[in-house]
Amino acid sequence: MKIRTLLFGAGQGARQYIENNSSSREFVGFLDNDESKHETSFEGLPIYAPFMLGELIYDQIVITTQWALDVQKQLINDFGVDVNKVVLPEKKQLKKPTPFLNPVSLDLARHIVKAINTLAIERELPLATDFGTLLGIVRDDDIIPWDDDIDFSVPVERAEAAEAVCQRFVEEQPRTLFWRLEKLKNNAGKSAGLLIKFTDPNGEVSEFTTSVCFRENVDGNALHMPSLGMWYAPVEYFDQTEVFLWKGTQIQVPKNYLSYLSFVYGDWKVPKKDIQLSDYAHTREVSFEDVKSAAMSCELLEQSNAR
Structure with missing residues (x-):
């Protein structure tokens, strides 16, 4: 039954x-x-x-x-x-079936991590590889196969510079895919992050989103703005970044990134495929009224046609 x-x-x-x-x-x-x-x-x-x-x-x-x-x-x-x-x-x-089980999508994810980090470092933008993307690179030396997106974080004060990096990335991509850049903002017009998305007209690449999330310093914590601060960490992890060499490319990670991973995931060294929200070591309560009043929406900033 x-x-x-x-x-x-x-x-x-x-x-x-x-x-x-x-x-x-x-x-x-x-x-x-x-x-x-x-x-x-x-x-x-x-x-x-x-x-x-x-x-x-x-x-x-x-x-x-x-x-x-x-x-x-x-x-x-x-x-x-x-x-x-x-x-x-x-x-x-x-969520939909994991895109990174598709080797073509996995290669694209690696490219995105490297390319966006390279652009950020060139512009001295403290953009940190974050969440599951960071976890996979540090623990497994690769993107986690059962993950489903790419995550970065940047201080909200550098939102304009982050937008310029993302626009440059989209402009530089081969037109085999249809790319678009969206801005996530609340009903007051305050930006919370950027989303890079794509579609493949040939259906060969499984879709996934690259999130560049803004973090706001509130009472000594770097609040993850898209979740209204449900995810947070002491600001010391994001006030500057460290450089981590991954597959021949320098990528930026939170300061004291091993400690940061413990703060977010607890025992992060043991892979856990079936993670639940309650498994995170630290989260902050966010009420539905806060979510409703924020009324997050996406604004299209740029798109490119596949050819």
């Missing part, structure tokens, strides 16, 4: 979770804190307000929003849901 499942968060993560788990679960609807979605539908299923939980029949609630820890507390503390019925899925369940 399939598990009757409510999904909390009507978005892309939920869509992918349904695709990945339809054989074992019966999806009965969505919960969402966004009032504008209530009494509408997504993927053919109704979207309910959380206060309606008492009227719904389900076996489990799977949290598919990025703000999983906040939602988990909401369900257990505010609505009295049995902790055993609340599921924090593995990150891979919320």
